[in-house]
Amino acid sequence: MLEEIKARLDAAVPGCRSEMILNGSPSGQHSLLLDSAHAVEAATFLRDHAELRFDYCSNVTGVDWLEAQHSPGYLEVVYHLYSMEKKRGPLVLRLRTENRTDKVHLPSLTPVWRSAEFQEREIFDLYGIIFDGHPDLRRILMWDEFEDHPMRKDYVEPDDYEYEPTAHDDILAKAKQHAMGKSQEP
Amino acid sequence: MLGEGILKGLAETARNFFGSFVSKERLTTVQFPEERLPQPEAARNFPFLVYDGDDSQAGLRCVACQICEKECPPKCIFIQKSSDKKPDYIGKQQFYPAVFNIDVSVCMSCQICVEVCPFDAIEMDNAFELSTTDRFRGLLWSREQLAKPNSYFHNIHPATAAEVDERLAEAKARAEAKAKPTVAASTTSQPDSQTTTS
């Protein structure tokens, strides 16, 4: 089914470079990687095509791939599409940023599926991907003054250790660090 | 007719109100501290450590394997392994917990420690009136506070406790049966690895 959709997509959207990403788990949910320049066009095609009609965007997720897994590391957005009219799915779309630091812009698919509105805001908040064309891109779960992106794999927690009687493992490490930080302060 | 629906609804509330004087179905509340509802057998609150025999510390089933400490989702268990060994219920030399602490202000009563324990040493209690005036040390339960006798376990979860006892007795019998022939005839060495759990 995915090959067929890919062939249709490549024919309908000129210049669109889509790529199939295979999935090794027994779920067999393979996905389609789109290039970000044609993503909105491709998404509109998938939504409006009379036979495909992926009119319902269920789930939008960010994934952080560090250098350790893929070189260079990148941020990824995963869209799970279903068709309410044709009662089928899921079709998994992926978009990737160029790197994890400065080139983190991706086109927003909120104009195509409004259900992505809050979820893209959440990804912006927690992963720091900037969605161009999003109508209201603000932090959603963290407060506005917050600076980092906590779902990134290399996120460093702030030193907010509180006394805990059973500190061990990483909490114990945190406690030690906290004590050290305190002794260095004047 | 306008207002018919409201009248019908009022009749319904009247039925419930007057019904509550005669029917237990409609008056389900109980006056709590004086009157108590029985707790179902499965009811769980915080974990405790089971011991056999009379000595609450020497009889602990726990062998300080630290699996529960590792698997506990909110990481509220803290165990320190002993440096020496002592015999367990089948007479095998085992470590024991020198320190076993549970911070019940962190514990979320999920029962995963009970599920992962290979020795049936930790079980769920159902006591729920546990208030204390010290929110740190008062809610950090030590090995001494956690140890409860097997009879207590039988009291609160009779079916599960009987099942556990049966399983332990079986393991013990198998261990004894295995220990005997090795003394009598060394030729019949069965590759029965299931009895040795470590």
Added chain:
Amino acid sequence: MTTAPVKEATHDERAAGCGQDELLEIALGPHHPSTHGVFRMDVVLDGERVVKLKPVFGYLHRNHEKIAESASYLASMPYTDRLDYICSLTNNWAYALAVEKLAGLQVPERAEYIRVITAELTRLVNHTATIGFLTQEMGASGTPLMYAFREREKILDLFESLTGSRMMCNYMRFGGCRVELPAGWLEQTKKVVEEFPRFLDEYEQLLTGNEIFMARAQGVGILKKDLAIDAGVTGPMLRASGVNYDIRKVDKYGIYDRFDFKIPLGEHGDVYDRYMVRMLEMRESLKILHQALRDLPQGPLMDPKAKIRGFRPKPGEAYGRIEAPKGELGFYLISDGSPNPYRYRVRPPSLINLTVLEDMCRGYSIADTIVIFGTVDIVLGEVDR
């Protein structure tokens, strides 16, 4: 309710202007009895009409996903109870389903039946609570809510005797269920299911024909079909707008294809339809329960391949979803072969259903906004995660 006027006006100015062409910005919440938790609506009012409404949340955010990514697969199961804490059993099921897809586990038949029974009981629990709170928000303080809670408590007692906890059940495992039904549980459940229609009849007698209720509910907060689909609204809210989409029928996950039940649909997409769809859905759930309790087979509860300790699925990804009482609850997992998921994502129905809150409330008064908000049926544990 705290008022934050746009600019400071003197008493005389206020008396003279009195709302003409003057917009008032109000923060409804975050501590407000009708917001079901810490939820804020920043509304801009023209007189009493809502012009703009921005939902603000995150007060309960604890980064559940990050916690799950640093814990083993099993250790996240009790945390899912705390997402939508009214329906912990459906949360368990959705997570178990996603992991089963990821690892290719097969659930034995008896466990599937027990999952259906507990999930449908959860649906009853959720809808009784929602409708009870809805009447509370319309100003019927207490009485209908307490009737609803009285019935809900009977089902929570069943959960307690089965799982050990009323609300934080932590019952399902990857490849089955945790413990066998206790003695007498089936009989008790059958009794509750037999008696439940009486409550529904009484409740409908109390509310469905009530003129005040109809005046407050009919034609209020209309959600159009196209917008509902576009905005990814799911669950009873979507079906009240007339879209026939129920994941129990579409995906046929578990064993839902074996049961005979209907999908109640609304026509107008207003508050009244959302109330009625939930009422009718409870009756359909009772139908499923009757069939499941009748057909419950004997057999094992766990897939023999499933492991409690040392569970490491092969690298890959899976998205599993179920029809939770509030809508589509999905879990998206990426495994890299380690004992922790590399990526763990919850698709929360409560959060995504809130997308259309502004569209539904625009043009209505504050009092209607509270009622419309009540029919969205959110739980902040799930919105904020």
